[in-house]
Amino acid sequence: MAAACSSLSTILSTSKIPLSTLKFSLKPHQNSSFQPTTALSRREFLNGSSVALLPLLISPPPPSLAKEVEVGSYLPPSPTDPSFVLFTATSKDTPALRAGNVQPYKFILPPTWKQMRVANILSGNYCQPKCAEPWVEVKFEDEKQGKIQVVASPLIRLTNKPNAKIEDIGSPEKLIASLGPFVTGNTYDPDELVETSVEKRGDQTYYKYALETPYALTGSHNLAKATAKGSTVVLFVASANDKQWQSSEKVLQAILESFEV
Numbered sequence: 001m002a003a004a005c006s007s008l009s010t011i012l013s014t015s016k017i018p019l020s021t022l023k024f025s026l027k028p029h030q031n032s033s034f035q036p037t038t039a040l041s042r043r044e045f046l047n048g049s050s051v052a053l054l055p056l057l058i059s060p061p062p063p064s065l066a067k068e069v070e071v072g073s074y075l076p077p078s079p080t081d082p083s084f085v086l087f088t089a090t091s092k093d094t095p096a097l098r099a100g101n102v103q104p105y106k107f108i109l110p111p112t113w114k115q116m117r118v119a120n121i122l123s124g125n126y127c128q129p130k131c132a133e134p135w136v137e138v139k140f141e142d143e144k145q146g147k148i149q150v151v152a153s154p155l156i157r158l159t160n161k162p163n164a165k166i167e168d169i170g171s172p173e174k175l176i177a178s179l180g181p182f183v184t185g186n187t188y189d190p191d192e193l194v195e196t197s198v199e200k201r202g203d204q205t206y207y208k209y210a211l212e213t214p215y216a217l218t219g220s221h222n223l224a225k226a227t228a229k230g231s232t233v234v235l236f237v238a239s240a241n242d243k244q245w246q247s248s249e250k251v252l253q254a255i256l257e258s259f260e261v
Contacts, residue, residue: 072111084108145248146240185217
């Protein structure tokens with residue numbers, strides 16, 4: 001506002017029109033239904049008295065941009081547990097899915113969670129379909145319960161075998177040593193790994209992890225689940241701080257269990 005007033009002042013001061021004769025007013029077209037009656041002098045305009053008129057001149061943002069929307073308002077109920085909703089990723093959701101670089105995945109969420117924006121530089125949008133480094137697919141969050149994200153890594157970063165299964169890459173411990181920093185948001189220490197397990201769903205194998213990460217950027221408690229399909233390893237991460245973990249550990253466990261590629 002100050003910059004705009006300064007520029008206006010400069011224009012007026014260099015004009016050949018006598019400044020004392022200038023009046024600022026909003027005069028509508030004669031057929032307009034908008035009828036402002038306020039006329040402003042140059043001094044009144046420049047000293048900020050016109051600020052009250054800004055709401056008339058600047059339209060409000062659409063509701064979709066004004067606030068985040070809870071997923072329960074647009075996602076269907078989970079068929080296995082109606083207290084959750086089901087998120088199924090499609091080609092409309094991420095650059096990698098549109099490029100066919102990641103296979104569709106799904107998971108459940110409490111209806112109060114909200115989807116967060118993924119920065120373009122983290123989304124892999126700039127490098128699809130041949131990204132050399134991992135990228136973030138989607139992120140969801142609830143201030144009281146925690147957050148989740150889906151991270152995808154090019155298979156070639158972990159193994160030279162095309163279309164390898166996760167077992168071909170190595171043990172659960174070997175895989176998390178490579179992907180651990182994408183769980184914590186900074187560094188990974190093997191001492192932070194509390195538990196590992198292996199889950200089979202049809203032909204798909206999943207490695208599951210529980211980590212206590214006091215120095216992690218994502219949170220002091222992290223759960224993770226990973227699988228390989230096509231040319232990508234997909235990593236699902238659920239994170240919480242100490243306060244969130246006390247009340248939502250079971251919720252985060254349920255979300256993690258539901259993740260499927």
